[in-house]
Amino acid sequence: MSNYSALITGASGFIGQQLSSDLLALGNHTRLLVRDPERLPSVLRNHPLSEVVVGDLRHSEPLSALVNGVDRIFHLAGRAHIFDKDVAYAEAEYRAVNVLASQRLAEAAGANGVRRLVYVSSIKVNGEETHATPFRADDTPAPEDAYGRSKLAAEQTLFDVSQATGMELCVVRPPLVYGPGVRANFARLMNMVKSGWPIPFGAIDNRRSLVGVRNLTDLLRRCGEHPNAAGQVFLAGDGESLSTAELIRRIAAAQSRKPKLWNIPPALLGAALTLLGKGPEWRRLSGNLEVDIHHTLERLDWQPPFSMQAELQAMQHA
16 A cells, blocks of 8 residues: 555554554654653654644644644544543543544544544444344444443544545444553453462353454554445454453463463352442453454455464563
């Protein structure tokens, strides 16, 4: 594919840094929108093809300057976690950041001749848990929380702008993303394995899909280039599903350790964690969330380039 000029919003984040590195390595002039430039590694800040712009999509005026001269936009910026706030506050904040700011960006992009916008949404648009069948891209959306509802609203708003302006839109919904630099629950799980202490999840026999960050950014780049991506929604994934217990075994293998898994009955473990106020965490540990990426593979002629074990190994050297 030929080189192009790109804008990445949320470039200092976990996914944004990897995508920025990928695009710059391929020779693409890349404008990096961040709120705090110090969160960007110096290799990205000082790259001859990078242009760092400090701003906030909710307040930066005018956005026409931000998108001027850009051929493709990878829109990663958004609000993902709001803790210790009431529901009304969360709904309003998610709408302001994830929906209205995205709308402002897309309208400016469409008015200034941007060819394509790739939007990173979330599998939470489909729902929180699968049962008989994996999630598919054409499922009826069923978000269960304020964040998922805001990502669905953003998708719908962006498609409206795309239709009105002629700018191409592609939406990608990833499940849990892991890889070098990951934090939060996945990092805690890795630290549990590294500690050598027994882990009581050996009897959890669920099925969950994940996506390595390098697989995700490879897919995003394909969505920015492939003619079949325009107007589509794609689910992201590594192409396999595994249980929490198997994930722990693979993390341990990447650390050259033998996992210490205890087979505590899931019903007992779930009851204990729920009593401790960890019900949502237990649901993520024990529930099923599988994605069917056949539509992604076939329409984009794409395969995930990295295995889970390769990504886990890379995490040990980050």
